Amino acid sequence: MQTITLGRTGLVVSRLILGGYPFGGVNRAHDWDPWSAAGRATAIGTVNHALDRGISYIDTAPSYGAGNSESIIGEVMKPRRDECVLATKVNWEGRSRRDVIDSVHASLDRLQTDHLDIVQFHGGFYTPADHDHIVSGGPLQALRELKQQGVIGFIGITAEEPWTALPFLTEPDIDVYQLAYNLIYQSAARHILNAAREHNVGVITMRTMTSGILQRTVRQLAPEWARARDVYRTALEFVLADSRVHAPIVGMRWPDEVDLNVDLVESFAPDFDLADLPRMTAHIYQAEDAE
Structure with a gap:
């Protein structure tokens, strides 16, 4: 498995992350x-099997099945904790410093470990x-304290x-950014990825495979494309x-x-960098003219 250094954390991780949501979510259509x-x-x-294949980064959250995902992963972590970077999350909305600390300790219990490599604030849209x-209201201070105690390695969002x-x-103190990008x-390509690189933070993607939205869309509009594995492959290769x-998290x-x-x-070995992809009509014209 290819590896990469996760920004300024210095953590060396696999180029593929095992996402923990499926271990908390039921999908009866697929007998899951x-x-x-x-x-x-x-x-x-x-x-x-993911660890056996070289995936060395696992991401989960206490809200994935009310702790079920963490519990399942914990069964594996107990004998194999040193084989991966382990990341989970905390809710911050309306939560105090004490609430955040308690949440992390509850995750430690379910994950059957005494330390977490990354703990992330679990959110979607942040207002001022x-x-x-x-x-300033307690959540970041809580994670700073846990980091100082050696309970967590890095803080993310x-x-x-x-x-x-x-x-x-x-x-x-916030070193890892998990962003919706697909x-x-x-x-994210226009609004944060360049700035994140300038700050040398770790960047991982959620919704990597579009959470199935692309697949459902093309199934309606282009069913012959939907049946091809190329849809899935292209989504992963894009990131x-x-x-x-x-x-990317998958x-x-x-x-x-x-x-x-x-x-x-x-x-997959890309011979181009999508960071250089033109993203404005004028820039597309310029790129075409240059070509």
Whole structure:
């Protein structure tokens, strides 16, 4: 598995991240239920297989199935904790310093570990008031204290609307940014990815595979395209081809999904950088004229 250094954290991680949401979410259309005994056993097998295939970064959250995802991953972490970078999240809305500390300790218990490599503020759209609460209202102070105690290694933040995370880049203690960025939602490319690179923070993507939105869209508009694996491959390669992104998160339920994604990552070597893709009509004209 290819590896990369996660910005200024210095952590060396795989170019593919195992996303923990599927271990908390039921998908009956595909006979997926991680709450059942059989589903839980399959999920544990998938996490083990991901580590076996060289995935060395696992991302989860306490809200994924009310702790079920963390619990499943914890079953694997107990004997294999030193094989990966482990990241989880905390809710900050209306939460005090004490609430955040308690949340992290509850995650530690479910994940069966005494330390976390990355803990991220779990959010989507940040207003100025949200920024002030996180930075000055107790949540960031809580994670700073846990970092000083060695309970967590680095602090991060997640953002569904990437541009709203821009004000946090001036905070030296926030080192990892998990941003919604994919083939059909490219806001981050114009609003934060360049600034994130300038600050040398770690950048990982959520919604890498568009959360199935692209697949459902083309199924309606171009069913012959939807049946092709190229849709999936193109979505993953889009993110891998952007040098401003360190690693994408992909949710994987079964071991064969792990194999599919690992094989795609290992076989892809972009000969272009999507960081240089023109994103304004005038710039497209200029690029075409230059070509």
